[in-house]
Amino acid sequence: MKQEQPLLDVRHLKTYFHTENGTVPSVEGVSFQINKGEVVAIVGESGCGKSVTSYSIMGLVKSPGKIEAGEVLLDGTDLTTLSKRQMRKLRGNDMSMIFQEPLTSLNPLFTVGFQISEVIVLHQDVTKKEARQKTIEMIEKVGIPNAEKIYSNFPHQLSGGMRQRIMIAIALACNPKLLIADEPTTALDVSIQAQILDLMKKLRKELETSILIITHDLGVVAEMVDRVVVMYAGKVVEEGTVYELFRDPKHPYTKGLLESTPKIHERKDELYSIKGTVPTPANMPKGCSFSPRCAFAGDKCREQQPELVQVNSGQKVSCWLHEEGEVSLHEQKQTAAT
Amino acid sequence: MKNVKRNLKWMKVTAPFLGAFVLAACGGDQEDTEATEGAGDGEAPEVEEDDGTLVIGTGTDMVTFDIHDHNATNTEAIHVNMFNYLVKRDDDEGFEGDLAKSFENVDDETWHFTLHEGVEFHNGDELTAEDVKFTLERVIEDETLVEHSNYNQIKEVNVLGDYEFELVTDGPDPALLNRVSRIGSGILPADYIEEEGWDHFLSNPVGTGPFEFSEWNRDDSVVLERFDNYFEGEVTEWEEVVFRVIPETSTRVNELLTGGVHIAENVPPAEWDRVNDNDGTSIVTGASNRVMLLMLNQDDEYATSDKRVRQAIDYAIDNAALTDQLLGGHGTPVQTRITPGNTGAHPDLFESYNHDPEKAKELLEEAGYGDGVEITFNSPQGRYMMDTEVAELVRGMLSQVGITANLEFLEWSNFAEMHTNGTNEEMYFLGLGNSMFDAGLGLDDFSSGGSDRTGYENEELDELLSQAAVNMDEDEREEQYQKAQEIVAEDLPSVFLYQADAMAGVSDSVNFEIALDETLYVRNIERN
Amino acid sequence: MSVNISAQTEAPREEEFEVSKRPNQLRRWAKLLLRSKTGTIGMLIVLSVCFTAVFAPFLAPYEPDAMNAANINVPPMWLDGGSSAHVLGTDSLGRDMLSRLIYGSQVSLIIGVFSVIVAGIIGLAMGILAGYYGKWIDNLVMRVVDSFLAVPNILLILVILGIFGSNMLTLILVLGVTNWVIYARLVRSEVLSLKERDFIRAAKSIGTKDSTIMLKHILPNVFSSFIVISTLSVATTIILEASLSFLGLGIQPPSISWGYMLSSGRDYLATSWWLATFPGLAITFTVLGIIFLGDWLRDVLDPRSQGRK
Amino acid sequence: MSRNRQPLLEIKGLKKHFDISSGWFSREQKSVKAVDGIDLKVYPGETLGIVGESGCGKSTTGNTILRLLEATEGQILFEGEDLAKLSNKQMREKRKDIQMIFQDPFSSLNPRMKVFDLIAEPLRSHKAASGRELKKQVYELMETVGISKSFAERFPHEFSGGQRQRIGIARALALKPKLIVCDEPVSALDVSIQSQILNLLDRLQKEFNLTYIFIAHGLPAIKHISDRVAVMYLGKVVELADRDQLFEKPMHPYTEGLLSSVPIPDPENRNNRERIILKGDLPSPANPPSGCRFHTRCPYADEKCRTEEPAFSEERDGHHVMCHYPLKAGRGVLVGNS
């Protein structure tokens, strides 16, 4: 890997929710890095802990959730040790975030102009006039024509795509080092989704921002990112560059995800499907959490939790199948079948 | 540690509640001591002693300034300060002139009056016989007025001169003087009303009394100011008098305790200790001519048509227990409606009552109700002093002799409707005053031509009453009425319970005595 | 491009689901209840009040209207002049306060509960009809609701009781008839949002009759918020009954309600404070208990607050 | 498929307008033209996919077929009988033959009913079975969709999304319908579950000889399951063709843009794929553009497109398109990606 220090280094992050029904380990020891200028995706199905990971990084985990252990290093500073005030200085400035629902993420009672300039005024020493000027620039930058007019519009007057552009404008207004995008296109129509992805690509080049995308859509991953972190039930099960991961997934779950996605450029009479459902925190299986759904699971899988290990230069996987070096799933299947 | 913390938190929740309960529970105890201390400083916060304003707290508002169109005692209580009658009752059942300088009975049907000269209305007009004619003719002629029936015995008003006139009655009317010294007898300014109209008068009333109208805020206050040209000269030290409406009893008493009012009317016995224990206030009681009674229906379908049952009720009730226990001794057991101070009162039937539960049971047995009898018992609630309690206690006393009284409280308008329309069943509880101070009005109910509430008929009584009504011989008339009362006490169309005392809380800074007719003559209220 | 795992493509006919273990319903509720302190307290209070009301004849030491003229305004036993014969003292007619308090719970609860039932039935029916059918029915019902909302209910109650007199039955009916609108409003808006839920459309698409949809699909689903509102409404009704007693239009003796005791005892606040304080405490505690219970029910039953966890 | 047979369902000139200015006293009548004159035929045994972005009227069409919404105009002929003319009672009868599967498995099942009652409801409503027969049929249905009958007494909230959708499918199957309208049945599900449901639908179609109208916004799922596909845009069907035709040689520029917008889970080719990104937002259906509705976003639009509405004409065998200048060369996604 590269020698230089990663921009973001998440180490053994654990975030638990202490609910009335007991403690729910939402993120259970997650580690990954994002280098400067890199786009990394966290992929997983609903409830796998990917969103909570992103909130943990931003320090926005709400009660009853709490970061129990681990470090989140941004440029070498451990965010988990910062005071609320120090954290506030970073948020919106060094790192910022966009969310899945652009409608609910914008305050319905304020003009979009105000909502963008708010972050500028907060982190930059500018006059009101300058802030306004900068806001209008940002609105133009995210590809909205008529910026002057849009400035005084309220969110409900804009379309879904425009709103997400505004959210991006808010997030990028202070030129952050890290942008976390939590399912940024899930709520949008396909044609708009393509526009937003395009915009993000363009801005990323322009501003050299590192991006962490949280998504369940493998298509989006394939379009945008450099490296992928696959999460399942609160843990990272596989990590690798986007090319390696799509070409040769090492973990049966990753494999299943890829296979079960219907694709418009392929024809298949029957889709591959992963049996069963994601376990709830209340009945998390012993051993590998994927073992009940895994076609290759052996006794060991049901007993013991595998570690995340480096299997080649770009890929890490947490699976007993790869315990003793590289085994292709293809071969392994035969063993499992017998 | 965690548990302790939790407990602490829990205490925090309960603390405010507990506080409130303690406040609620201790309110009473602290009351006496602290209120006493507060008032002990001598100065009450609200009423400033020297500004010449008298404040009187009443329970209900007056209803109108149309003196002919109401029969409410509390309204008249205010009117008496603004209007003058022709004559007024003096202390010993006689009459003295008020606006009338002199009066005499010319013959059985004619009365001659001479007015004081130079009596001035509040608007400056001078009082003449024309005003008297105007005033009385209005109530005599207009059948829709409430007081019409008490005045239509007067046939004509003849003006003989500026200050002289005569009243001619329809047949002999021994009670004429009683008639013109009560509600509706105030003399109104004829010119003023004819010029300005009634509506104007009603909102800007003008009379001859010692106080003139200042303002009336409905259900809040009536303010009167001293009339400096009063014909008897200055008779009062009060420059202003305010009648404040405070319906809630405890609030009225609290106002008295804090000096907000000088006089709080109708203070129930429950509050007496508070008023008396407070430094600077005390309870004043005085007899009224209101008699509390149980009206019994003698229609055939009711058990109360049997005289023995009625007597049983009378014997079952311990009148003294009612007055002693509930009214703190401030009431007098009676066996008649006509109390001392009224023409024709019967001394033997005052301060006396029948109480003998055993006899009551015997009477019931005789009447065939040995196994008990069930009757309906209606009562108003919140209308008379301690009415609810009295009714409940009566019910309890009746049940001890085997009479099951199904007590139903009626809200006042429903009660009044029942009373007015005579739709009552066996028994109902009622208090009746006597604004005429004459036995005639009080006993009229029991004549066959009277109301049908009791269904009572007695020829001898009818005879006595009709003779007395036109008997100009005072002594003979009195005897007739006393005889009539004896008959009523025997037949019991009503069971009379007690004469109620009026009770007021009074600040020591004023000298106030309760009048028999429950009016509030401000000129009789003096500063101490 | 990658390996095809043909062995796995067969969809399983019958699957092993990890459906969470089904706890005993009663125990689940008990667990939920015990978790909330206010809920537990509320439940305890409400249960004990209900117990008192039901077993009043066994609990009360005296008949509630047994008078003793010789023993009036006796203070509670722990004060000077009190006696253990009358634990909470006696009232102005010498009746035992404790017994009256115990019997008073009956009337207060009956009025509270039954008037809410009356109001609830009217409100549920109107709300469901208006919400489900919409159009002119909705318009008509909502205008009637608006009308009732524009007139303070105590005012309407006052007028009606003033005209018809006040006994337990009229009181229950009047309170019910004037309070139905809050249910109608609530139920209607719930139905409107339920109508947007797919399962109503699903039931229609299956060919279920309107009446069945209203009874089987809508009613059970509005019921939980209905219960929450009803619970709180019992509390407000008890308070309202006390206010009516204050205005002289509440329950009439010889029936006893706490409201009546409180309002008739108010004249004695400064001298015989126990006459008003005990019924006052009884009302406050009961209402407190009901509100606690209602809040807990809201937390447990309201799907919105469930989602919030 | 078998185009020569009688269509099972024929939609002629269907319109559904929603009035938006409600209230008694407003004079102006504005309306959203959700469905604005569409013609479709559905043949027995086939799956007709209807695809389009939000607000295109695809779900409204589905709801109108079952008369969950009353059509403003047009005919819906089911086996030659106009559904719109049936009385409510007759329509209820008819619903035995036409059933629906809903998008949101969380809201489409009454939370207060047990699984057994949910599945039994259609049978009870139509008095199709009772007593032991009812029990037997319900258990059979549960088995068919893959739910153990031991769960019959459970409530919906005890199940995961995929399992609930199976319950919904069992309900739809209960009356042995001829046609099932599937309104976005997999959009709300996780990828790994989506494929389970799609496979199940596939299997059931074969087993019970069902006809599907499959409504979705996800092109991959549509592609997987449909025989023919209709593309809707602002209340109109703009293209209708056999699945392979449509995906390989789309003739409408909108279809082309839509296909091109779909992110493809294949990172290798992401940089050499030529994407046509549709510009701008979807216009409001309350105020659709003049002429060709797509002209505001069409890269090829000219004056004619702005003024004149194109006809819905058959350009090739069974390939209908509503465009003045249908694309001849068809840039399908399958092309150049073998």
Next chain:
Amino acid sequence: MKRYLIRRILQVIPVLLIISFIVFSLVFLAGNPVALMLPEDASQEQVEALTESLGLNEPFYVQYGMFLGNAVQGDFGQSYRYNQDAMSIVLERLPQTLELAAVSMLFATIIAVPLGIWSASKQNSFVDVFATGASVLGKAMPNFWLGIMLILLFSVNLSLFPVSGRGSFMHIVLPAITLGTAIAAEMTRLIRSNMLEVMQQDYVRTAQSKGQKDSVVTYRHAFKNCLIPVVTIMALQTSSLIGGALVTEVVFAWPGMGQLLVQAVNARDMAIVQACVFVIAIAVIAMNLVADIVYRLIDPRIKYD
């Protein structure tokens, strides 16, 4: 906006019609009031004559029609008790009741807004527990009881405020607290739960992700959003506020409509009752309309027509 207002005002008409129908039916059922208007010993002819002159022997719908016709002109008949136009008596008292209601509302707002926000932002803290407890207690106390207790404590024992009546500012303090307590309790609960809900909203998270201070997030972003449902529900409380005023006025001898009405009901002075109900209804409706407009001013999402 203008069209919206006109529409809203037109919508009031059916509401008033329904109210008039209900009220008139009640009065009709109350029976013939003539007996109360005439002296005790009025003759049957007198009763009949008055009945006829008042049109009381007409069938229900004719009477209702006459009533409506007069009501439209603001004529609700004569108060038999006061012998005066009922509406003018009621209107005399209206300002006092409104004054009390307004000050109570103000008091409630001053208490409830900070308490509600505070307890929501510090969930489960002492303040929260206190606020929750106090608001439950505030609802659990009958209003007349609270009033009497306040008088005993603050007027009689501490001599801080006058016992009753209307006059200086000091006079309104205790009645306003009495009347405002229940409203404050309700409002606190409402604001608290709304704030809790709003604090869960995505845009609050957005504001936090901008690095905004908690206080700014709470007051600028959350509270304004929380206000919308609060305003609407508080407007609905106007009705119970005036209802509560009826009782409070009696306790404090406050010269408003409450006292008038209670007396009128007791004396079955139906003209006053009718006029009162209408005046109150119109006041409540007007308040709701105002709230609606305020609501529209706060929330840009609502269009005016």
